[in-house]
Amino acid sequence: MSPILLAEQVLNGLQSGVMLFLMAAGLTLIFGVMGLINLAHGSLYMIGAFAAAAVAGATGSFALALVAALAAAAAAGALIELLVIRRLYARDHLDQVLATFALILILSEGTRWLFGSFPLYLNMPAGLSGTVTLPGGIVYPVYRLALIAVGIAVALGLWWLNARTRLGIRIRAGENDREMIAALGVDISKLYTLVFAIGAALAGLAGALVGAIQSVQVGMGEPVLILAFVVIVIGGIGSIKGALIGALLVGLTDTLGGVLLPELFKLFTDPASAAATGSAFASMAIYVLMAGVLIWRPTGLFGART
Amino acid sequence: MSRERLLNGALLLALIVIPGWALYADEPFTITLATRAVIFALAAVGLNIALGLGGLVSLGHAVFFGIGGYAMGILASHAQSYTPLIEWPFVIEGTKSMPVIWLVAIVASSAAALLIGLLSLRTSGVYFIMITLAFGQMMYFFAISWPAYGGEDGLSIYVRNGFPGLNTLVPIQFYGLCLALLCLVLAFNARLMRSPFGLALDAARQVPERVRAVGLDPRRLQLVALVISGAITGLAGALFADLNRFVSPTMLSWQMSGEIMVFVIIGGVARLFGPVAGAGIYVLLEHLLGGVSEYWQIFLGLVLLMVVLFGKGGVVGMIAGRRRDG
Numbered sequence: 212m213s214p215i216l217l218a219e220q221v222l223n224g225l226q227s228g229v230m231l232f233l234m235a236a237g238l239t240l241i242f243g244v245m246g247l248i249n250l251a252h253g254s255l256y257m258i259g260a261f262a263a264a265a266v267a268g269a270t271g272s273f274a275l276a277l278v279a280a281l282a283a284a285a286a287a288g289a290l291i292e293l294l295v296i297r298r299l300y301a302r303d304h305l306d307q308v309l310a311t312f313a314l315i316l317i318l319s320e321g322t323r324w325l326f327g328s329f330p331l332y333l334n335m336p337a338g339l340s341g342t343v344t345l346p347g348g349i350v351y352p353v354y355r356l357a358l359i360a361v362g363i364a365v366a367l368g369l370w371w372l373n374a375r376t377r378l379g380i381r382i383r384a385g386e387n388d389r390e391m392i393a394a395l396g397v398d399i400s401k402l403y404t405l406v407f408a409i410g411a412a413l414a415g416l417a418g419a420l421v422g423a424i425q426s427v428q429v430g431m432g433e434p435v436l437i438l439a440f441v442v443i444v445i446g447g448i449g450s451i452k453g454a455l456i457g458a459l460l461v462g463l464t465d466t467l468g469g470v471l472l473p474e475l476f477k478l479f480t481d482p483a484s485a486a487a488t489g490s491a492f493a494s495m496a497i498y499v500l501m502a503g504v505l506i507w508r509p510t511g512l513f514g515a516r517t
Numbered sequence: 518m519s520r521e522r523l524l525n526g527a528l529l530l531a532l533i534v535i536p537g538w539a540l541y542a543d544e545p546f547t548i549t550l551a552t553r554a555v556i557f558a559l560a561a562v563g564l565n566i567a568l569g570l571g572g573l574v575s576l577g578h579a580v581f582f583g584i585g586g587y588a589m590g591i592l593a594s595h596a597q598s599y600t601p602l603i604e605w606p607f608v609i610e611g612t613k614s615m616p617v618i619w620l621v622a623i624v625a626s627s628a629a630a631l632l633i634g635l636l637s638l639r640t641s642g643v644y645f646i647m648i649t650l651a652f653g654q655m656m657y658f659f660a661i662s663w664p665a666y667g668g669e670d671g672l673s674i675y676v677r678n679g680f681p682g683l684n685t686l687v688p689i690q691f692y693g694l695c696l697a698l699l700c701l702v703l704a705f706n707a708r709l710m711r712s713p714f715g716l717a718l719d720a721a722r723q724v725p726e727r728v729r730a731v732g733l734d735p736r737r738l739q740l741v742a743l744v745i746s747g748a749i750t751g752l753a754g755a756l757f758a759d760l761n762r763f764v765s766p767t768m769l770s771w772q773m774s775g776e777i778m779v780f781v782i783i784g785g786v787a788r789l790f791g792p793v794a795g796a797g798i799y800v801l802l803e804h805l806l807g808g809v810s811e812y813w814q815i816f817l818g819l820v821l822l823m824v825v826l827f828g829k830g831g832v833v834g835m836i837a838g839r840r841r842d843g
Contacts, residue, residue, distance in 0.1 A: 309782050312821070315818075316815065437650055
């Protein structure tokens with residue numbers, strides 16, 4: 212295997228890692244502040260992608276599509292928070308799982324009803340559709356580099372929000388002691404709706420950005436949701452830093468495993484069965500990683516020790 | 518308690534009367550629907566032991582359901598093509614005999630439950646939910662990318678497997694077989710709930726500290742519960758694959774896990790007949806609403822949302838009142 216191919220795969224891994232981070236950051240923020248496990252986070256990802264595809268189809272503008280994705284996902288998030296989610300904060304995890312599973316059914320079938328079962332396509336912006344030659348002779352799509360840049364920018368933005376703004380102080384205070392911050396005059400239910408909407412907007416953004424390299428279809432959110440869960444388990448629930456490290460680990464393991472394991476099996480068996488066996492085991496690589504982290508640290512790399 | 522007994526009796530009676538009527542009226546499709554409901558109920562009884570009794574919110578029970586299904590698919594496909602399963606170190610042939618398939622399904626799914634339990638029970642709460650979901654997805658992707666047994670397309674069997682003394686191709690005979698297994702497992706479950714193990718498990722769910730104080734290990738109790746639970750769901754998986762004469766990665770999908778959990782919740786968590794009521798209602802809704810609208814799962818979602826938000830205790834809970842031990 213040539214170093215150039217390997218470098219490309221590392222970039223691919225980073226790209227899928229930062230997109231996973233957008234999902235995982237929202238999930239972990241919502242869990243950290245409200246103590247809620249939200250299975251419907253994948254539906255918000257899907258809503259973002261569909262809103263972007265619809266607006267891009269109508270106006271032809273990718274920038275407007277991104278704005279629409281953010282707005283639609285944030286609005287949908289705020290709406291379901293007001294209608295359903297806020298009744299679940301005091302409930303146990305089982306009720307949260309079931310109610311958000313019900314939301315998946317409603318949102319997925321509702322989207323199918325509105326847009327049909329056929330996948331939609333979202334074209335990436337013309338300015339970013341080419342490739343660029345990186346130092347070392349690596350030819351790489353500009354759009355994927357842009358995704359990595361967006362992911363890093365969001366990570367920095369979230370850090371700034373959390374560490375340097377009044378809202379961040381309130382979020383951190385809400386994580387630590389919700390009674391106390393409510394007693395200090397912060398409208399806790401408004402804060403919860405806002406946090407949920409921010410998480411939803413991040414998921415919608417990820418959906419729209421990834422929608423331009425994959426097809427936009429019903430059910431696209433759940434595989435990503437489960438990967439984001441793996442990320443959170445690895446990184447530790449409630450930790451945004453953990454979500455970032457976990458997402459990059461999962462993205463790199465998944466991408467590199469898919470390339471390296473078939474190569475590894477070629478050392479033992481004939482190429483055809485090596486490719487099949489290798490890719491079958493590569494699909495398990497991130498879960499093996501998760502199991503390893505669990506044995507080493509049951510609460511994740513950056514999780515609170517219980 | 519007596520109201521719950523009455524309800525249980527009524528449910529059991531319905532499981533005999535409805536297919537009996539269908540046989541008399543010559544409606545084989547109704548029998549197939551009833552078989553589907555009974556098999557789903559069996560899978561949900563399995564989950565109910567982990568979820569209701571053990572308090573383990575497993576969102577990965579499709580793993581066991583699917584392993585049971587693939588146990589049937591793999592054994593029967595080898596028997597069908599007259600190729601041995603493995604040749605070394607000793608020859609293992611495929612089989613078309615249900616009891617052998619069931620045994621293999623139970624052993625394989627409980628082994629998987631043991632492995633998943635050992636890893637996931639290191640954690641609890643929301644971690645446990647995510648981890649069981651993740652291991653479910655792992656098996657799903659493995660089944661899709663493993664080409665030997667059909668990969669994404671799944672595996673078809675031409676003829677339903679046999680049971681000594683019965684013609685399983687006759688719908689009512691296969692139904693009777695499934696119902697008998699469900700009754701056996703329900704009887705086992707009822708005994709389990711009253712056994713020292715069941716009581717200790719119930720206590721471990723409610724107050725793990727006290728269980729630890731009397732010298733029992735809650736983790737170990739939960740692990741055993743998960744293995745029993747996985748074994749029963751695996752058996753249901755083998756029957757489900759035999760009903761459809763088909764097994765595919767869909768049986769391992771997270772939606773399947775969610776559905777099995779929905780059966781338990783709609784019916785009533787930790788109630789002996791909760792899964793039976795839930796699976797029956799699900800199959801009925803699927804049949805009735807599926808005919809009305811292609812998008813019937815919207816209604817299923819709304820029903821589920823209402824049950825979770827406003828109707829604690831599921832259908833059995835609403836009719837028979839709260840459990841005494843709450």
